[in-house]
Amino acid sequence: MEVSSLRPLLAPAISMLCAILVFLTGKSPFWRRFWSLGAAAIKLGIVLSMLPAALRGTIFFTQLVPFTPGIDINFRVDQFGLFFALVSSTLWIVTTIYAIGYMEPEHAKVRFFGFFAICVSTTVGIAFAGNLFTLFIFYELLTIAAYPLVIHEETPEAMKAGRKYLVYTLTGGTIILLSIAFTFYLSGTLTLSKAGVFSKDVIADNGRILILLFASYMVGFGVKAAIMPLHGWLPSAMVAPTPVSALLHAVAVVKAGVFGVSRVIYNVFGLTLVKQLGAGMVLAYVASFTIIAGSIMALLQDNLKRRLAYSTVSQLSYIVMGAAIGTPAAVTGSIIHIANQAFAKITMFFVAGSIQRKTGKTEISQLVGIGHKMPITMATFTIAALSFVGVPLLAGFITKWYLCLGSLQAGTFVFVIVMLASSLLNAAYWLPIIYSAYFKNPLDGDIKMNEAHWTMLYPCIFCAIYTIALGTFAEVPGLPLSLARTFVRLIF
Amino acid sequence: MNITHHFPILLDMVPIAAACTMLIIGKFRREWCYYWALFAISICTVMSAGLVWEVYKTGPISYVVGSWERWFGIEIYFDHISACTLLISGLGLLIIIFSKHYIAKEIDERKIPVYYSLILLNLAGMLGFVITGDLFNLFVMMEILSLSGYALVAIGEERIAQLAAFKYLVLGAVSSLSILMAIGFLYSITGSLNMHEIALYLPRAKDHIPVAIAAFALFIMGFSVKAALFPLHIWLPDAHSIAPSPVSALLSGLVVKIGICGLLRLLFIYRYVGGLINVEPVLNIIAWLAAITIVMGAFFAVFQDDIKMMLAYSTVSNIGYIFLGLCLVQSNALIGGIVHIFNHAIIKVLLFLCAGAIIYQTGCRRLSDLHGVGRKMPITMACMSIGVLSIVGIPPTNGFICKWFIAIGAMDAKKPLFAAALLFGALFIFAYYIKILNAAYFKKPRAEFEKRDEAPMTMLVPIVLLAIACLALGVGAYFPLAFIKPAAKSLLSTAIR
Numbered sequence: 001m002e003v004s005s006l007r008p009l010l011a012p013a014i015s016m017l018c019a020i021l022v023f024l025t026g027k028s029p030f031w032r033r034f035w036s037l038g039a040a041a042i043k044l045g046i047v048l049s050m051l052p053a054a055l056r057g058t059i060f061f062t063q064l065v066p067f068t069p070g071i072d073i074n075f076r077v078d079q080f081g082l083f084f085a086l087v088s089s090t091l092w093i094v095t096t097i098y099a100i101g102y103m104e105p106e107h108a109k110v111r112f113f114g115f116f117a118i119c120v121s122t123t124v125g126i127a128f129a130g131n132l133f134t135l136f137i138f139y140e141l142l143t144i145a146a147y148p149l150v151i152h153e154e155t156p157e158a159m160k161a162g163r164k165y166l167v168y169t170l171t172g173g174t175i176i177l178l179s180i181a182f183t184f185y186l187s188g189t190l191t192l193s194k195a196g197v198f199s200k201d202v203i204a205d206n207g208r209i210l211i212l213l214f215a216s217y218m219v220g221f222g223v224k225a226a227i228m229p230l231h232g233w234l235p236s237a238m239v240a241p242t243p244v245s246a247l248l249h250a251v252a253v254v255k256a257g258v259f260g261v262s263r264v265i266y267n268v269f270g271l272t273l274v275k276q277l278g279a280g281m282v283l284a285y286v287a288s289f290t291i292i293a294g295s296i297m298a299l300l301q302d303n304l305k306r307r308l309a310y311s312t313v314s315q316l317s318y319i320v321m322g323a324a325i326g327t328p329a330a331v332t333g334s335i336i337h338i339a340n341q342a343f344a345k346i347t348m349f350f351v352a353g354s355i356q357r358k359t360g361k362t363e364i365s366q367l368v369g370i371g372h373k374m375p376i377t378m379a380t381f382t383i384a385a386l387s388f389v390g391v392p393l394l395a396g397f398i399t400k401w402y403l404c405l406g407s408l409q410a411g412t413f414v415f416v417i418v419m420l421a422s423s424l425l426n427a428a429y430w431l432p433i434i435y436s437a438y439f440k441n442p443l444d445g446d447i448k449m450n451e452a453h454w455t456m457l458y459p460c461i462f463c464a465i466y467t468i469a470l471g472t473f474a475e476v477p478g479l480p481l482s483l484a485r486t487f488v489r490l491i492f
Numbered sequence: 493m494n495i496t497h498h499f500p501i502l503l504d505m506v507p508i509a510a511a512c513t514m515l516i517i518g519k520f521r522r523e524w525c526y527y528w529a530l531f532a533i534s535i536c537t538v539m540s541a542g543l544v545w546e547v548y549k550t551g552p553i554s555y556v557v558g559s560w561e562r563w564f565g566i567e568i569y570f571d572h573i574s575a576c577t578l579l580i581s582g583l584g585l586l587i588i589i590f591s592k593h594y595i596a597k598e599i600d601e602r603k604i605p606v607y608y609s610l611i612l613l614n615l616a617g618m619l620g621f622v623i624t625g626d627l628f629n630l631f632v633m634m635e636i637l638s639l640s641g642y643a644l645v646a647i648g649e650e651r652i653a654q655l656a657a658f659k660y661l662v663l664g665a666v667s668s669l670s671i672l673m674a675i676g677f678l679y680s681i682t683g684s685l686n687m688h689e690i691a692l693y694l695p696r697a698k699d700h701i702p703v704a705i706a707a708f709a710l711f712i713m714g715f716s717v718k719a720a721l722f723p724l725h726i727w728l729p730d731a732h733s734i735a736p737s738p739v740s741a742l743l744s745g746l747v748v749k750i751g752i753c754g755l756l757r758l759l760f761i762y763r764y765v766g767g768l769i770n771v772e773p774v775l776n777i778i779a780w781l782a783a784i785t786i787v788m789g790a791f792f793a794v795f796q797d798d799i800k801m802m803l804a805y806s807t808v809s810n811i812g813y814i815f816l817g818l819c820l821v822q823s824n825a826l827i828g829g830i831v832h833i834f835n836h837a838i839i840k841v842l843l844f845l846c847a848g849a850i851i852y853q854t855g856c857r858r859l860s861d862l863h864g865v866g867r868k869m870p871i872t873m874a875c876m877s878i879g880v881l882s883i884v885g886i887p888p889t890n891g892f893i894c895k896w897f898i899a900i901g902a903m904d905a906k907k908p909l910f911a912a913a914l915l916f917g918a919l920f921i922f923a924y925y926i927k928i929l930n931a932a933y934f935k936k937p938r939a940e941f942e943k944r945d946e947a948p949m950t951m952l953v954p955i956v957l958l959a960i961a962c963l964a965l966g967v968g969a970y971f972p973l974a975f976i977k978p979a980a981k982s983l984l985s986t987a988i989r
Contacts, residue, residue: 073888073967136887137887137888140886140887141886141887144881144886148933148934151930151934154934154935154936159930159934163926166922166926167923170919170922171919174915174916174918174919177895177896177899177915178899178911178912178915181896181899181900181903181911182903182908182911184900185900185903185904
């Protein structure tokens with residue numbers, strides 16, 4: 001059932017408005033925080049208001065500006081889009097609270113919070129896009145809006161990271177545009193539809209070209225989705241302030257990439273066509289390689305944020321792999337991992353930032369005994385880490401369960417092995433940190449408790465608790481899993 | 493018979509009359525020159541708006557000067573392509589508003605009346621060029637705008653301005669001669685100078701086809717120099733970067749487009765000859781030259797340190813886009829090319845005016861000197877950022893539209909390589925624009941840039957208006973497209989295949 005509503009437009013518009021207000025009045029800390037938090041709350045409210053209907057199968061849409069016959073800018077909120085928007089909106093509030101605390105001693109806060117708001121606005125725009133064209137517009141805007149945040153520190157290292165980021169993402173964007181133009185040429189429409197965009201005749205005539213088109217889409221979106229070897233920008237971008245790394249590289253930018261990949265698979269090509277072309281399995285193998293290789297790279301890092309970055313690279317490919325395998329369980333696992341990975345990874349980034357702010361330490365070898373000083377913070381880290389390892393009752397387990405099930409549904413055991421190997425590797429690079437944090441004494445002998453400021457502590461706790469909730473209460477209607485299930489039901 | 497009936501000829505006569513009387517006014521009070529020019533161009537804008545609206549509602553208008561009928565009179569034919577007049581007069585108005593402070597500072601006081609007079613002549617030439625239906629009138633208008641263009645380039649204070657103007661003049665003179673020769677050829681085989689009549693007579697002149705082909709080639713060569721297509725673009729970087737900023741805006745935004753309008757008129761004249769002349773290979777070559785222009789222009793732009801030099805190379809690159817769109821002779825590509833004539837004019841004028849504002853306020857033109865200028869002139873830099881995003885083609889700015897249409901058109905014409913060249917050329921140039929944005933915002937500002945000190949209002953208002961236009965035309969692309977589609981269709985319906 002399709003309902004026309006203004007809400008799909010309001011959600012991104014609210015944060016844009018917030019951004020303008022922050023730029024105008026942001027010199028005053030009070031107004032900066034007021035607009036950011038207020039807009040975040042309102043946006044979450046708007047997105048949540050669409051949830052009950054979406055669970056019943058309703059789709060919201062807003063018809064906007066016609067660009068030219070056949071293409072217009074419009075929003076169409078299906079369950080998958082709402083899912084992504086829900087994750088982003090929830091995490092925006094949390095990250096804003098964290099950022100208010102973390103950014104206290106920093107410079108250029110107006111610019112930071114302003115572009116932060118624009119980023120979230122464009123992310124929700126991507127989530128709600130009803131056709132490839134709208135998606136592309138917001139995708140590129142996100143690229144641009146994230147740039148000032150990446151180079152925030154303005155050190156030579158930051159500028160270099162920003163340059164690398166732009167080169168990668170804009171090249172990816174150009175490839176996406178070429179692919180979109182070609183799609184339009186082949187099929188005459190860009191609307192994201194349930195069964196794909198290409199008609200039977202087109203498929204019959206253009207088998208090989210469609211495979212090429214699929215590959216170019218994957219390369220284009222794969223930059224932001226950090227599929228190896230296109231992931232090079234992500235570890236360098238860790239030079240940004242922690243809230244930026246947390247939101248953008250755990251939630252917004254990279255998730256936009258995997259969202260794009262998923263949209264292409266589900267709504268442009270359609271799962272049957274992907275299977276028919278045989279492209280799904282190839283992509284799944286590439287993703288598997290990224291999962292394993294990313295984890296191995298993570299093992300080799302001493303800098304905590306870089307280890308988190310490579311872990312993100314690895315985890316994102318879970319989502320890609322699930323979408324590529326294409327069976328109902330795999331798709332479910334892929335979708336909910338967007339939420340599971342987001343909450344757990346953002347917890348870890350928050351922890352990294354708290355530790356850096358409180359003690360100035362950034363390298364893992366320096367983190368010996370930190371569990372004595374900041375026990376609650378490290379507890380949240382532990383929960384997140386165990387979620388990645390796949391311990392039952394935590395979110396990560398749900399993902400792994402569904403992905404393994406999906407692999408078996410597809411008739412192959414390979415990806416189950418990939419999942420197991422990944423769990424082992426995750427354990428290998430998370431557990432030593434936790435062990436040395438709690439069970440060793442710090443190098444300077446000081447074991448007095450000295451926790452982070454509440455604005456940085458409470459977001460960690462919230463996200464960790466949510467990670468537990470996602471794992472234990474996954475079946476509760478209203479939680480992400482039910483939304484994902486509704487979507488899967490609709491496309492199969 | 494009310495005065496609106498005579499708008500077509502008044503559109504051209506008003507600026508010429510104002511230009512001629514400008515020097516007299518300059519003798520009395522120099523300050524009045526600005527207001528006189530402003531007055532003249534405002535009238536033109538209003539008239540062209542009225543005419544464009546008329547064309548939109550009822551179709552092309554034909555007007556004969558002095559009621560001397562077509563055969564030996566001059567006909568003014570105001571069709572969809574002539575909608576450029578609104579663009580020309582509108583942008584001319586903004587440029588003249590901008591000139592008030594800039595020119596007062598930049599050039600010698602005694603030359604100010606001459607400057608305004610030349611600007612008006614240039615605008616008059618352009619207006620006349622796009623509305624005329626007579627070939628010789630076309631040539632006269634082209635000469636008016638070219639000669640005033642050379643003079644405007646030379647009006648700057650430095651010695652090097654004379655050199656750049658001379659380079660421009662030499663190439664421009666050769667191209668003017670070749671166009672004159674081509675007109676002569678066409679006259680000799682058809683006996684008429686009226687574009688409509690030539691279009692009708694040409695197919696009947698079957699025995700003289702080689703002459704017609706020679707004329708076609710000469711026309712293309714002439715207009716290509718004016719429009720700076722590779723390899724005939726070499727005059728452009730120096731001329732556009734050395735001229736005073738409002739003049740650069742005028743030249744890059746409008747005058748180069750005249751060459752392209754000339755080509756459109758050429759296709760118009762030759763539209764019935766499709767069966768007799770095979771121009772497909774020629775168009776193919778031009779398409780390839782255009783693709784080379786796109787990439788090469790962007791490539792050279794990346795290495796420049798002077799802002800205006802870099803903007804000039806960017807113009808070269810963007811002209812390549814327009815040529816590519818036109819030469820693919822395919823509905824979507826044609827729409828993309830024509831829409832880029834409009835959009836690029838707006839974007840380029842915006843960028844040059846912003847550069848001008850920065851040069852006016854800071855005295856620096858090299859990027860390495862401009863660190864942190866975003867703090868000193870936030871509004872100007874914000875508008876420049878919008879211009880930068882537009883010219884790279886990020887949606888939802890208007891620069892994106894042409895890229896979209898030409899890419900689709902290239903695929904429709906089964907030449908996807910052009911689409912790739914187009915999009916990667918844009919990417920190339922983004923490298924340099926990022927340098928501008930970085931320097932302006934994200935580097936440590938120089939001491940003198942700490943304090944906020946924006947450009948004067950007469951400079952800010954045109955800049956802000958243009959930036960808003962970039963965004964509005966990007967989101968609301970429907971409106972100009974509604975205009976351009978009929979133009980493209982009429983070109984294609986009897987197009988050369």
